[in-house]
Amino acid sequence: MSGRDPERQPWGNNGFTVPMRKDLVFGMAGSGGDGIVSAGDSLLQAAAAEGYHGVMTKSFGSQIRGGESSCRVRISTDPILNPGGDLDVAVALNWDDFLKFGAELPVSGKTVVIYEAATNIPEDQIPLVGITPLQVIAVPMTAMAKETAGTERAKNTVVLGLIAGWFGIGAVAVMKGIRKKLSKKGDELVEANQRAFDAGRAFAIEHPLVTSMQIVASDTKGNVKLITDGNDMCAAAAIFAGCKFFGGYPITPSTEIMQFFTDHVWKYGGSVLQAEDEIAGIGAAIGASFAGLKSMTATSGPGLSLKTEMMGLASIAELPLVIVNVQRGGPSTGLPTKNEQSDLFAAVFSAHGDVIRPVLAPTSVADTFRITIEAFNIAEHFQTPVIVLSDQEISQRKETLDPIDTSVFKIEDRLVPTGSDLQNYKRFKLTENNISPISHPGMLGGTYLASGIEHTENGAPTNSGTVHAKMNNKRTKKFDPLRERRDLFEISGDPDAPIAMVAWGSVAGVCREALAMARAEGLNVKLLVPYLLYPVAEGFYNDYFASVKKGLIIEQTHLAQFHKLLRMHLDLPKGVKPMARSGANPFLPGEIVAALHRLLSELQRSHESQLQPQE
Amino acid sequence: MNGTTTMEFQPKDYKSDLKPIWCPGCGDFSVVAAIYRALAAIGRPPHEIAFVSGIGCSSRIPGYTTAYGFNSVHGRSLPIAQGIKMANPELLVLAAGGDGDGFSIGGGHIPHMIRRNMDITYIVMDNQIYGLTKGQLSPTSKKGRTSSTSRHGSLEQPVNPLLYALAYGAGFVAQAAPIDIAGMAATIEEAIRYPGFAFVNIQSPCVTYGEESQQIKGLKAISESLPALGHNPADRLAAMDLAQHYGDKLHLGVFYRNPEPPPTYGDLIKERQELLSKDALPRERILDLFIKK
Amino acid sequence: MPTQGFDFAKLTLMDALDLAVLVEAEAKERYEEFAYQMEQHRTPEAARFFRYMVENETKHGEQLAQRRQELFGSTKAVVNGTMLFDVEAPDYDAARAFMTPRAAMAAALESEKKAYAFFSSAIPAIKDPQVRALFAELRDEELEHQDLVHAELAKLPEEALVSDEDFVDPPNSPD
16 A cells, blocks of 8 residues: 655655555653653544544553653554554663563564664664564654754654654644644744654654655544543443432542543533542442432442442442442552453452342443443443443543444433332332332332341341342342343354453453454454453353363453353353463463464364374 | 411321330430421421431431431441432431441541531431440540440540531531430421531430440439520530530530531532533533544 | 420410320320330330320320310311420330339339429419319329329339349340
8 A cells, every 4th residue: 555645755765655554553661751641642643633543551650750651552544452562663762761661562573663862872782682673763852852942851742753754643733733732832832842843753754764664544534533531431421321420539540530520520410529538439429329310439449449338238228320440450559550350359249248240341442431321221220339340451541433423322210110109119129020119319109218237128127037038039130131131242253163262351452453363364263252241141151152162261360360250150161261460461462362373273183183093 | 375387297207117126215216206306397398308327226217217218337327428418409318327337437427528518417326335236335435434345444535526526617516415305306406407517416325335324314414505504606616615525514505506607518519510511512412522623 | 394385374275185185195105115115125014014004195195185176176286296395205214125014113103293293383374274274183183193003013012132134135236
């Protein structure tokens, strides 16, 4: 594919255009003062303006400012499934900080490495052990910034100029964005940035890459695109679903959900409480639900642990509630800024007693919208707390999205008592489907006592074993229809494939890419992505695994939690094994494909051994 | 005779069919009777009242009323009450519990309730002991008190619920006791009527685990009426001065009532909602917020 | 103050009868509660006595209500129960789990004395002669009620030297 675009320089050998790239993964690292994340953001915005799909993730050290700082931006002409594996372009403003990110910014033989010349490290002696990158270029970014903009801090703009020059992204759009962002700060600052940008671009033009890596023009330039991250998407979805109350407490990486509510929920007649602690946050949300509103709280691992008692209360009182848990490295304080999926056990099993509590998991920023709405619908329909198990990567990852048609989504409300229900109203009536109409304060005839203590049909406290068994039955059997929801699962690939993957949350995105790669290489593989993690839909899984001889349950948990959860409920085929590891080390599509190849070999070997003539 | 207008609701309209499990002689019987009277005087229909409690003997109280009740978990009645009030500001919201529920596990919530100033009335039945779990120390137990968890005597000073509430700036702080039921009902009514967060500490003796000095006779011996002392409830410092005697004296009546109640949290929310709703994108278009400009 | 909001100087006969009915009703309700509490706390003898008091109060109440009906028909009452505070009803504090019948009767006696004191102390302030007469009657009736209780007391065997408290289980924790 080649083409001419007035905003691009023709590149490659002898000035003729050459085959261009459709997908580029940038990884940039420096210290907090280098403005790396701002640069990444500008790049993402520019890419969106030019019609590309883009995804940006960030990673930091533990200082609030000035510590090591990195971002990864993937830009593509096609929808992006995950932030990508090995970098195409690595930008290191200094090596100490770049190396701190280790496996998060993997450099390989296909990477172009651009680094700060002032590090005084020769191009053939960069500290990447055992790796020979495609090309290594030292650029005097800091000096250029000082010279053109009068400050070293403008080096991130120099980097953006370099990127525009070498890779063809944002030649006009980046500065357009910067102008907009800095418009209130005065012309001088904008012009300084323009000079720095131009200097970077000029350098790139004067020093062409050995292999062109220009990106193809997008054919959706000019289409409306959304840019947002998982947290904002979750909050917007909640308000769309009719959520009128949020109670919560700040905790990384979920705080932005609360912030969105504090910005917007008032406009819809709702309210939000930043409570004094995690427990008060969910307590207030439970109160609001009791009062008849759709309500929500959001937290991460440590907060989920604190909220445990209240979750049990909501379950026994049969109150609808959405609890978003944005997972991060655990246990305890763990790794607050890293991705992990190890809250699964806590989400499923937390709270003493015999409790079933639905757990849903989005896999991307885009489907966070649908899954959050689904969580509210399930919470209201089944009169239960529901956990949305997001993760740090989805929540913090900024993605471009095509517009979403909100009219296709159905919103469900809780079952309200009719006139005849309100004659001698029994809040916890043992109905055929175990769902009893729920009143709320202000409703004449609907008065009842909600409580954490076991209760009879009309809410009176009881310690009778017989009633308790009946009520436990009501509270658990009511979820049976949820196990039949096939729309909460996604299967891709050949449904009869003998090799299978199962992955959830952000790992599903990596596996989708791995699936495409594996199938392109001729592997007969299928992938199951469950959006409903609990209750376990045994029938569904049994169907999925019927054809399976070898498989992987792929997750970022040290204890292979989802694998264990499935084994609790069904007989997994012997050849289905966990591919599980601690968080902060993302899975890469390539390594999954390699693992699938290994499974294929094993499968072939066992076939062969079965076919061996008996001695 | 001095007319009382015919009331739409009688105290018995607020009394549910559920019979209390409290020990005969428990002070809480008088408290709930006083609550029925106070609610009748105010005249809100039972279904417009939400009554939240924690865990403990006194936390059983919502079930004994015909209001919407929520007998929740230990120490957490206040956050839940706040959520209810924010969700529907028209409701009359009450919270109740014991001294442990309120000042031990629940203690962290009280300052924030006070500074948010939601129009909620919080009634604590203070008996200086944990009754439901068989007689352990409570945060208001006197130093030296023997109990099932302090056989050699408590080593801790008690917390002072009145000073606590006053120091954190509560707009209405009062104390009552079953030795004056009329006064107790009137105080509770006044607390409910106060437009903002109101706290009523009620000395409610535990006949099973309470000390002799804390029974009705003992309370009568140390009680003093605040109006009779000439106390001016608009004077917060004077109130705090009197409140220091918690434990030695039983002052009955209103310690402090803010003469100029500030806007409640609910008032402020309403204002904000009205102001910002003009800017609202229709809900179906909320994703427009994310459009790349 | 056992009552609130009454100006005895201006008290009418209708109001006075309504008040009397309410006094009995209040007491009856309280004895019912006590009887239930005693049954719940397995104190049957005291329960039986309190049930007996319920009957008494009911009877007295019905008598007064009938008089009121004869004199004033179904004219709406101005007086209501919120103006009374345990005029004849025993204080909640009077009940105890495992209380002896003697203690139960002592509680009833105390209540009758309380009521006696109320009616007698109100009389000087009352202007209306019919009302005065009624209050005097009610006061004297309290003496009769006390006699009834004394009669019950007399039927009791000697106070035992040991109490139930010496035998019953220690308190437990229901939740």
